Amino acid sequence: MRVVSVLTAVHPGALPYLGTAYASLDGQALPDGWTWEWCLQEDGSDVGAREALPEPDDPRIRIGSSRKGGPAVARTMAFARSEGELVKVLDADDELTAGALARDIGALEAHPQIGWTTSRVLDLMPDGSLLGFEGDPPPGLIDRGTVLTHWRQHHRAQVHPATLCIRRNLVTLLGGWMALPASEDTGLLTALSVLSEGFFTSEPGLRYRKHPAQSTAHPDHAQGAEWAARMSIIEARANALSALINHS
Known part of the structure; x- marks a missing residue:
């Protein structure tokens, strides 16, 4: 069986939603010859991921823990334990839509030159409603460097990094997720876009839950000195990769 590794960083604030994340993964219908593994990484000790799962003994679930370091560290540690040829992001408080993994696999199989896929996202609001937003690119191939x-x-x-599905060798080449307190997935996405063509699926692939405990609700997420530093290093790394590739 070919494996897609689904990586999830788990912190205490996301535990109430972990069961629905699992249900959305368990309900995925994959192409023949494929299966998934779910690598959960607790961000710190005694987080309690196993107790929050409805089926903790599912053999496809692999739970680990590491010193508290934020989602970038936890996700990279989960990657270190994973085995799949494809790597899929799933935050602990989000939900995959039906067919999301099959669409990712299908795009990567149909277009061997691409290294990653993304898809449209719907915000899952506290009242249960779903909200879309404008600005998605046209469906299909995304040229290298466009992001x-x-x-x-x-x-x-340009596309939502929480929907990334990536070929394993590219994640390894980039060393996992950027060592940032937030925007670590955007940092990975911009670097991936320099290295490889990608793909965008216009059918929603993720319900992105909005709630007060998520990291994007922190006051430093979108303004201030920390935000400026994150934006600067994300762009600087991508620019350096681009210059290196163009020079070679």
Whole structure:
């Protein structure tokens, strides 16, 4: 069986939602010959991921823990334990839509030159309603460097990094997720976009839960000195990779 590794960083604030994340993964119908593993990484000791799961003995679930370091560290540690040829992001408080993994696999199989896929996202609001937003690119291939160009202009990712599915060798090459307190997935996305073509699926692949305990609700997430430093290093790394590739 070929494996897609689903990586999830778990912190205490996301525990109430871990069961629905599992249900959305358990309900995925994969192409013949494929299966998934779910590598959960507790961000710190005694987080309690196993107790929060409805089926903790599912053999496809692999739970680990590491010293508290934030989602970038936890996700990279989960990657270190994973075995799949494809790597899929799933935050502990989010939900995959039906068919999301099959669409990711299908795109990567159909287009061997691409290294990553993303998809449309719907915000899952506290009242249960779903909200979309404008600005998605056309469905299909995303040229190498397009995401970085958009980032330079807007300091906002062109596609949602929480939907990434990536070929394993690219995650290894980049050393996992950027060592940042937030925007670590955007940092990975911009670097990936420099190295490889990607793909965007216009059918929603993720319900992105909005709640007070999520890291993006922190007051430093979108303003101030920390935000400025994160934006600067994300762009600087992508620019350095781009210059290296173009020079070679």
